[in-house]
Amino acid sequence: MRRGHYNVAFNQTDPMTEPTLQSLPERILALFRDAMRTVAPHAAVAVVLERPRQAGHGEFASTLALQLAKSLQRPPGEIAAALIKALPPSPLVEKVEVAGPGFINVFLTPAAKRSVVTEVLRAGSRWGAVSLGHGRRVQVEFVSSNPTGPLHVGHGRGAAFGASLANVLAKAGYEVQREYYVNDAGRQMDILAVSTWLRYLAGFGSKIPFPPNGYQGDYVTAMADTLRKTCGHSLFRADESVLDGTPGIAPLLREGDKEAEARNETHMDVLIANAKSLLGDGYKTVHQLALHEQLADCREDLEAFGVVFDRWFSEQSLYDDGSVARVVDRLAAGGHLYDQDGARWFRSSAFGDEKDRVVQRENGIFTYFASDIAYHANKFERGFERVVDVWGADHHGYIPRVKAALTALGFDAGRLHVPLVQFVSLYRHGEKAQMSTRKGQFVTLRELRTEVGRDAARFFYVLRKSDQHLDFDLDLAKSESNDNPVYYVQYAHARIHSVLQKWGGDAALLAGVPLDVLDSPQEFVLMQWLRAYPEAVEAAARDYAPHQLAFYLKDLAAALHSYYNATQVLVSEEPRKLARLALIAAVAVVLRDGLQLLGVHAPESM
RNA sequence: GUGCCCGUAGCUCAAUCGGAUAGAGCACCAGCCUUCUAAGCUGGGGGUUACAGGUUCGAUUCCUGUCGGGCACGCCA
Numbered sequence: 002m003r004r005g006h007y008n009v010a011f012n013q014t015d016p017m018t019e020p021t022l023q024s025l026p027e028r029i030l031a032l033f034r035d036a037m038r039t040v041a042p043h044a045a046v047a048v049v050l051e052r053p054r055q056a057g058h059g060e061f062a063s064t065l066a067l068q069l070a071k072s073l074q075r076p077p078g079e080i081a082a083a084l085i086k087a088l089p090p091s092p093l094v095e096k097v098e099v100a101g102p103g104f105i106n107v108f109l110t111p112a113a114k115r116s117v118v119t120e121v122l123r124a125g126s127r128w129g130a131v132s133l134g135h136g137r138r139v140q141v142e143f144v145s146s147n148p149t150g151p152l153h154v155g156h157g158r159g160a161a162f163g164a165s166l167a168n169v170l171a172k173a174g175y176e177v178q179r180e181y182y183v184n185d186a187g188r189q190m191d192i193l194a195v196s197t198w199l200r201y202l203a204g205f206g207s208k209i210p211f212p213p214n215g216y217q218g219d220y221v222t223a224m225a226d227t228l229r230k231t232c233g234h235s236l237f238r239a240d241e242s243v244l245d246g247t248p249g250i251a252p253l254l255r256e257g258d259k260e261a262e263a264r265n266e267t268h269m270d271v272l273i274a275n276a277k278s279l280l281g282d283g284y285k286t287v288h289q290l291a292l293h294e295q296l297a298d299c300r301e302d303l304e305a306f307g308v309v310f311d312r313w314f315s316e317q318s319l320y321d322d323g324s325v326a327r328v329v330d331r332l333a334a335g336g337h338l339y340d341q342d343g344a345r346w347f348r349s350s351a352f353g354d355e356k357d358r359v360v361q362r363e364n365g366i367f368t369y370f371a372s373d374i375a376y377h378a379n380k381f382e383r384g385f386e387r388v389v390d391v392w393g394a395d396h397h398g399y400i401p402r403v404k405a406a407l408t409a410l411g412f413d414a415g416r417l418h419v420p421l422v423q424f425v426s427l428y429r430h431g432e433k434a435q436m437s438t439r440k441g442q443f444v445t446l447r448e449l450r451t452e453v454g455r456d457a458a459r460f461f462y463v464l465r466k467s468d469q470h471l472d473f474d475l476d477l478a479k480s481e482s483n484d485n486p487v488y489y490v491q492y493a494h495a496r497i498h499s500v501l502q503k504w505g506g507d508a509a510l511l512a513g514v515p516l517d518v519l520d521s522p523q524e525f526v527l528m529q530w531l532r533a534y535p536e537a538v539e540a541a542a543r544d545y546a547p548h549q550l551a552f553y554l555k556d557l558a559a560a561l562h563s564y565y566n567a568t569q570v571l572v573s574e575e576p577r578k579l580a581r582l583a584l585i586a587a588v589a590v591v592l593r594d595g596l597q598l599l600g601v602h603a604p605e606s607m
Numbered sequence: 608g609u610g611c612c613c614g615u616a617g618c619u620c621a622a623u624c625g626g627a628u629a630g631a632g633c634a635c636c637a638g639c640c641u642u643c644u645a646a647g648c649u650g651g652g653g654g655u656u657a658c659a660g661g662u663u664c665g666a667u668u669c670c671u672g673u674c675g676g677g678c679a680c681g682c683c684a
C-alpha cells in the first residue's frame with residue numbers, strides 16, 4: 002500500500018466523538034473494496050478514489066476499471082459495469098455511472114452532501130486533521146541563518162515556508178518539532194565580532210580602515226555603542242597592534258578579482274587572530290555580545306512574523322560536548338576517512354557524492370561539514386522518524402554529502418528530506434528592486450513586514466511552489482484592493498462574521514439545525530469545498546507544498562463570495578436562514594483554520 | 608564543462624503520486640450596489656503546455672535528445 006490516499010486521508014482524528022465512525026469518503030471507498038473482492042479478488046491494485054475536476058462527474062470517481070483492463074484482459078467499460086453491479090447498496094449514494102473510457106463516477110445523495118456542514122461545525126478546528134502522520138515524530142529545521150545580521154527577504158521565504166509546512170504537518174497528524182540551527186561557531190561569527198570591535202575602536206578615534214569583507218550594517222555600529230557603554234574603553238588597543246602582520250586591504254578593482262579577494266580574506270584572518278590575542282577573555286565578551294544581540298533580534302523578528310521555534314540548537318555546543326570529534330572518530334572507525342595533503346577526507350564518493358569532502362583541515366580545524374554531520378547524527382539519535390531540512394536552493398549540491406555521511410554512520414538517509422526554497426525577487430512599481438548583501442543594502446524581512454504587513458507577507462511567500470523563483474510584488478501586497486489575494490480570503494471570513502453578528506444568535510446552536518432546505522447549486526459547491534479541506538491538508542503535507550493550501554483557500558473564498566452575492570442569508574423564513582447560517586459558519590471555520598496554518602490572521606471585520 | 612531545478616494564456620502562476628473539455632488572478636471588453644461589507648459578483652475573448660522523438664487505453668506530468676533560463680561545483684559557512 003502506498004502512502005497517502007483517501008483511505009488514510011479521511012480518517013478524521015477525532016477521538017472525542019464517535020471514534021469508530023468512518024468518514025464519508027472512507028465509507029465510499031469501502032464499497033469499492035467490496036466490489037473488488039467480487040470482480041477481481043487477486044488484482045494488485047490499490048483502491049483509491051479521486052475527486053473529479055469537472056462538475057457533472059459526481060463527487061468521487063474511480064479509475065479502477067482502466068487500471069484493471071490490462072491484467073484482466075477485458076475492456077474497461079465491461080469491468081466498470083461489473084464493478085458497479087457488485088457495489089453494495091448505500092444510503093449515501095444516489096447513483097453510479099460509467100463515463101468516458103471507463104471512469105466510474107459516484108454521485109452522493111443530497112443528504113450525504115449536506116452532512117459535511119454539521120461535521121465541520123462539530124469538529125471546529127479539528128476539521129481537516131488527517132492521520133497521515135500517525136503521530137510519528139518529525140523535525141522541521143528552517144531559517145537557520147547565520148546570526149551575523151538582520152534576516153532579509155530570502156530568509157523570510159524560508160521562514161514562511163518552514164513555519165507553514167510545520168503547521169501543515171502537525172495538522173496532518175505528525176508530532177512536529179520546529180528547530181533553528183544556530184551557526185555560532187564559525188568564522189562568520191568571528192568576522193562579526195571583529196567588525197563590531199573595529200567600529201568600537203573607531204569610536205575612540207582609531208583610524209583603521211574598515212575591511213570590505215566585514216559587516217557594514219548600522220546594527221554593527223549600534224552594537225559597538227553598546228560595547229562602549231558596558232565595557233568603557235577597556236577593550237581599546239592601539240592601531241598598530243591591531244593591524245600587526247596584516248597584508249592591508251586590496252582595492253577590489255572589479256567583481257570577481259580573485260587575487261584581491263584572497264588578500265582581503267587573509268587580512269581579515271589576521272585581524273581575527275590579533276583580536277583574539279590582544280583581547281584575551283575580552284574577545285569572548287565581544288563575540289558573545291554580538292551573538293546574543295543578533296539572536297535576540299532574529300528571534301524577535303521571527304516572532305513578529307508569527308514564526309516560533311521549539312528549540313534553538315547551538316553549533317558550538319557540538320564542539321563543546323565533543324560530538325564533532327566523536328562523529329569524526331566514528332567515521333574513521335568505519336574506515337570512511339583518509340588523509341591527503343595534510344587534511345582528513347571523508348570518502349563521500351563511496352555513497353553517491355560526486356567527490357570526497359574534507360572534514361578536518363590541514364590546520365586541524367574541523368570544517369563546517371564536520372559539525373553538520375554531528376548535527377544530523379544528533380537529530381537522528383533524538384529519535385525523529387523523519388528529519389526535514391528547509392534549505393535555500395543554492396545549497397542543493399550539499400545534500401548528497403550529508404546523506405552520504407548519514408549512510409556511512411549507519412542511519413537511513415532516506416529519512417532526511419530537504420525541500421529547497423528558491424530565491425525571491427522584489428518588485429516595486431513594476432521594476433526589480435536591487436538587492437546587494439555586499440554593502441548591507443539588502444531589504445530586510447523587518448522592512449518588508451513593516452511595509453506590507455505580516456499577513457500579506459506570509460501569504461505571498463507561500464503563494465508559489467517553493468522550488469519556483471518568487472517575484473514578490475510589493476505594490477500588490479500593499480494594495481487594499483480586490484487584486485490582493487490575502488485580503489480576498491480575509492474578506493470572505495470577515496463577511497461571514499458580519500452576517501453572523503447581524504443575526505446575533507448563538508452560533509453554537511447552528512451545528513444542530515436541519516439542512517434539507519439547502520438545495521441550490523452554489524450551496525452544494527460550498528459543501529464540496531468543505532469536504533475537500535482534509536484532502537488539501539493532506540496533499541500539502543505529503544508534497545511539502547503549503548502553496549496548495551493557499552490556493553485552496555482562494556478557491557473556497559471565491560465560492561463564498563459568489564454565494565454571498567447571489568444569496569441573501571438573513572431571510573425571514575427561519576429554517577432557511579438557520580441552514581444558510583450553518584453553511585457559512587462552517588466555511589468560516591475552515592477559512593480561519595487554513596489561514597492560521599499559513600500564519601495569517603482571520604479578521605472578523607475589515 | 609559536469610550535476611540539480613525550471614520552461615504552461617500578453618504578465619504572474621495552478622493543475623489531486625499519469626486521467627475526462629489544461630484552470631485562476633492581473634490586463635482588456637460588457638454588465639451588477641434602495642438588499643447581510645462593491646476589499647465583492649456575473650459574462651466574454653485569449654493555449655501546438657519551449658522543441659523533437661519515445662513509453663500506453665490515456666502525457667503538462669514518466670524516459671531520451673535539442674534549445675533557453677537559474678543555481679551549485681572551496682581545506683567558506
